Amino acid sequence: MKSPYVNYKLEKLVMVLPVMLILLQRISIPLYSFQLPMIIPVIYAFVILFFLIDKIKINIYRLLLFIALVFILSLTTVLNGNYVITSYLYLIVIYLPFVFVIQNPKLFNQLISYFQNIMFFVALVGIFQFVLQFYFEFFDPMTKLPAEFHTQGYVSTGEVAYGSGIFRANGVFFLEASFFSQFLAIAIVIEIYYFKRIKRIFIKTIALICTFSGTGLLILLLFSIPFIKELKFNHITKVLIFVVPFFIYFIGTSYGDSLIARIGELTGGSKTNSGYIRFFGPLVLLEEQINKDALIFLKGMGAGLSDDLWHFANNPALVKLLLEYGFFSTLIFSMFFFFVLWQSQGKWVVKSSLLVMYMFLSGALLQPQTVYLNLLFASLFIKKG
Template identity: 30%
Template sequence: MPQFLSPSRRDSPRGGWTGSSELTDLDRMPWGQATMRQIIDAPLGSGERLLLRLACAALAFLILSQKIAFPMIIEVGFYSTYALVMVLVVRNVGVIDPVRMIGYVAVMTTCVLVTLLSPLHPSFSVNAVVFLVFIHLPFIIVVNVRRTFYLKMIRCLQWIGIIVATFVYLQWLQQFAGMKMLSIEDFVPGGFIFPGFNYIQKIDYFSKYYKPNGFFMMETSNASQLLAITVVVELCLFRRISTLAYLFIAQLATLGGTGMVMTLAALPFVLRYVGIKLVVAGIVVLPLALGMAAYTGVLDNAINRSSEFSKPNTSGNGRFVNHFVVAAKSASVDSDHALFGIGAGNVSPFHTDLTTVFLPLTKLSIEYGIPAALLFTAWMTYCLFTAGVPLIITWPVFMLFNMLGGALLIPVNTYYGLLLSSLFVPNRAVGMIRSGRLRRDCPPRSAVRDRPHSS
């Protein structure tokens, strides 16, 4: 049975399955100061090693299987991520965060009640309501881990990014050689392909070249978004110049605009991690990068995409503008539409643009009403920003879910936030000690050292 998270359990590293009860120097280092060699060489307990294998396997399967679904409307990554959380709960490693649970119950109760009690008496999709409840249930679970464990898990994310980047390069080489671009749809039966995404995209209508999608990803934008996260992580936490260049050039090569938006939006958080040498190097490299972007067409593509915001029936307008217009029109019909929505799974009569991508806030406000949408957004924001994960990871993930991905019921975009910014809580006691706010419920190190390890 899942346990509730007490203050002492929240702030004290645990022994047994989640790791050593003693913090190491690496656990106490501020984010971004550890070298990759220190992270690789840092020892893990047997329980930590098993947990790391499970977490990395779940993360890799979630990302690299995102194009595969069973049944067709549910990505298989949903099942693997749920399986990981269930294992953690059964082993009493994952525990319930009381605040998250209260927020979850409040959000889901509101969504169900407005659906059932709406004075508009709309028809609604039971499957949509049930999936909304179940896909977000794992966010009430947290796992206390050491910072060493978390850094090793993020290193696995970087390897996944390198794999996707490699396929981006391979797909370009195939096209330059006059070959057909490698496609996962040639290997997976159509009945197992996740629908609704433009997997194959030409650069433009007249071009003979297609935008690379990294083979595994649902479309170019998904490859661009993953690579954006890994670029920011590499720049701030690991700072391997060759790996950074490999990932960043691949991100540019996808020609994906949303990934570039994520990278640029993370810059204010990046500055606190980079030294003056990297800043100077960036200033020197920037003109070269802009020149390469102009030569390869990336710059023209970005300019053309930005000009789409005011043009109906374009990707830029549908992704960044029109969903707000549709939500505003739906809410302005009358107060009942604003408060209760039009019913789960229903399509707004104002939605006539097939390029429109509804973000969680607008989708919820249309289907469940504005109060439910705002309550959900506040709860999800709390889950993502209170686990003690660096902002340079949390902010891009937050942007992906809330601003760029159309991610409400899409497991891969939803569970980026779960696995990277919510589920695993790096040791919070370190921050308490450093700030001089060590509380009485956090035992002294001698007490922790003498406490026997759990089996």
């Protein structure tokens, strides 16, 4: 007979997931020439354990959509004949946990609260990381990991401006400063909509500024300003007292100029800036490939075969999927992903901010560090009824 106490203690292990999602971002397991991010076996261990204690269930509608997705992905992969098998299998492995659901509103609320506490801690870490470099040499302890265990393909530390010698905060544990900024923006949106703790909003906003990343600020602008009406008068007063003087001072500094320049890059212009790389470059690449072979739009070019085409780090999820698997696979994938979001318990503002982050601001299709943030807050916990 199962002990209710033991089950309760095991159930609380869900709180470990956001910790692992952050602390393990830069750690991978070497498998021959391939790296497996540590968060994948952590998520699978959690799903298996919760399934065994009957705290997580397979959702039949998600399962059917996932089977349809695997079928169409397999069909287009076989028809293309030329593909990277590890890329195809990796896609399936990453998204399989999305067929599982939990119906427990209390546990979801606890998870949200726990994530906020963790992000408050790493926000403080990021602020200290940025400030301390003015007194000591910038230090990133994660670089001391053996190279084979250090997640490759990311610029974890970078200067605010080329040659400045001042490095953007990455909160130590995040793959890049941009990841740190996006996670912070999600945390601030959650704080505004769920908790409204002004001091925490202030601290996380300062940390976000220390990343000098426009992507986090973009999320914040899109999803926090419409919810100012949710704040009471005393909350707005506190925001004005805490934030406005700091903002006015900061904008007048050279660091403020650098941050404004980073935000300005999001509008496009030069082919080397963030706006082009994130929003225009992928579409131009897609158009170029379709012009070369119109059938790519329908059947794709093959799993993993677009990787050598990307001349920039950001490869948006749907563009990469369309390039490699074609229109029908992308359609079924979109149906699966949006159904998962629609079913889930989280408030729409959180789900929408995660969706923007996933679809446009990171190369997230095969990036479990971002994908599983969606799993935790926009998928895993399903609405009752």
